[in-house]
Amino acid sequence: MDLNFIESVKMQFTYYKHLGDKTFDQLQEADFFWQFNEESNSIAVIVKHLWGNMLSRWTDIFTTDGEKETRNRDTEFENDLKTKTEVLQKWEAGWNCLFNTLNSLLTTDLERIIYIRNEGHTVLEAINRQLAHYPYHVGQIVFIGKMIQNEKWQSLSIPRNKSNDYNAAKFSAGKQRRHFTDEFLNDK
Numbered sequence: 305m306d307l308n309f310i311e312s313v314k315m316q317f318t319y320y321k322h323l324g325d326k327t328f329d330q331l332q333e334a335d336f337f338w339q340f341n342e343e344s345n346s347i348a349v350i351v352k353h354l355w356g357n358m359l360s361r362w363t364d365i366f367t368t369d370g371e372k373e374t375r376n377r378d379t380e381f382e383n384d385l386k387t388k389t390e391v392l393q394k395w396e397a398g399w400n401c402l403f404n405t406l407n408s409l410l411t412t413d414l415e416r417i418i419y420i421r422n423e424g425h426t427v428l429e430a431i432n433r434q435l436a437h438y439p440y441h442v443g444q445i446v447f448i449g450k451m452i453q454n455e456k457w458q459s460l461s462i463p464r465n466k467s468n469d470y471n472a473a474k475f476s477a478g479k480q481r482r483h484f485t486d487e488f489l490n491d492k
Contacts (some may be wrong), residue, residue: 309414312483313431314406319485320442321399324351326460327449328395333388335452346383347448348391350441351398353380358398361420361434362405366413370420370430402434 328336328347336348345353360375385391414428425433450457462470 309428310406310409310411313435314403315483315485316435317399317402317406317438320439322485323460324395324442324445326458327446328388328392330453330456330458331388331449335449336388336391337383337385338448338452339383340448340451345381345444347445348385349381349383350444350448351391351395352385353377354438354441355394355398356380357434357437358402361430362401365405365418365427365430366416369422370418406431 331347336351337346339346356375356377357380360372361370363372385394409427414431415426417424418427418430419425420430420433446460
């Protein structure tokens with residue numbers, strides 16, 4: 305295995321962060337705290353949970369358990385953030401922690417064992433675990449954004465009823481080697 309795996313993973317995580325960023329761009333401050341019902345989470349709570357998870361999982365991965373003693377997961381689900389700025393600060397801090405760790409990894413690190421709640425994982429397995437977890441929550445964020453925006457929602461992928469146009473453009477460009485996220489990430 306070579307660094308192409310690590311680079312590919314970073315592109316995947318960047319893509320999901322991008323989906324969250326593009327959702328946030330469409331929302332007003334109050335939207336970050338909206339809940340469908342008492343049992344559902346607001347975007348602010350989901351971000352707070354992601355932040356807590358990312359800091360716990362990706363800080364000092366080779367010397368401490370991924371479930372840090374300082375983490376209080378239950379409080380991540382308390383809606384105590386008050387502003388969009390606070391939410392976005394946690395969002396950025398979590399992703400920065402993840403990317404700083406990914407940027408520090410060597411190919412040889414992928415087979416090293418790290419622990420999450422005393423369960424051994426290779427770094428590769430831990431990455432894959434979080435690559436399933438974070439998009440799950442980003443999808444929730446996007447869905448909440450779509451519910452709030454309704455007909456004002458700006459699609460984050462291929463707009464409805466535009467698949468044929470999208471495919472025609474893709475097939476007219478000819479074959480090329482690139483990552484599927486390139487076009488989405490280049491519109492930053």
